[in-house]
Amino acid sequence: MIHSGLLICSFFVKERYGRDDSKVINLNNEIHIEQVGNEETYNSIWKLFSDFFNNHLDLSDDESSMKLFSIARDSIKEFDTDSYHCASFIINSGSYGIEGKLTNRTTKEVKYNRTREDADVKQFHALIYIPKDADGIKVQKGILLFQSIGTFGVKTITTKQIKDYFAQKGLTFETRSVSISVFLKRILEENRIKKVTLLKNCTSIDSSDNMLISTGREEKVYYSPKFKESFIQRIIDFVDGKKDDTIFEINDNLYEDISISFNLSGRTRTAKLKDIDRFSLVEDIPDSIYNNGNTNYDDIIRHMIGTAESYKEKMVFRIAE
Structure with missing residues (x-):
């Protein structure tokens, strides 16, 4: 049986040349964009997303990733309630560049010889979800959900297309993890961890070596570990923003990073703690x-909206106070 999943991440938008988070945009407010010789105003981020959809209705060829991409015509649906606004749509995407034979599994007959120019285009559901402002809080973060089918997904190609389009408007579109501390606590407590790797740079005891070169990288691996509750809490505190480097001090050794491999949706995935915010x-x-x-x-759109609602309860929707 082929399984399907939802890849979930958060996003925010800021002025393209802003050096800090003070340039992050309030998603539900009017957006003013000033570029050389041009000034545009949008009533909210949704007008930009609408323009993005309309500009990608025809298949485009991303040669750098060797993929085709488009938004399926007539697939865009918007939902507006007192607490959120969201838009669902279908992405057409597929890779090319590999030769192959399309073979009937029953008769073993070759139906088609696939060339390097042929792309296996599939359809994936996606959802953009943004809560409404409430209790004086101006929302700066939204949620993105992308359907995956088996080993195939569209998060990378879609966010690349969005980033490229927003860059033309003088804006930077960024994605981050969503409620990663809740997720990590769950996989740690459910013993889904397959492997933990402690990483550190190794230096030579010869002082002349230390003036010129590093002598490599040391990795210490633990398979199927079970953590103490105190260490789980140290990890959760770290990903929640309490950047205490003592999390990397283990048995009197200070490590550069910790890599965790775990089971998720039938596959093994790996994340480094220092990069976990982008997971x-x-x-x-x-x-x-x-x-x-x-x-x-x-049915699938209702499920996606319900999933976004459940993660909304665990998120902070502002980047800068």
């Missing part, structure tokens, strides 16, 4: 909804 979560779509590819559009 994207993947949640399984229940087989009752995906049903081996027999998907009802309304």
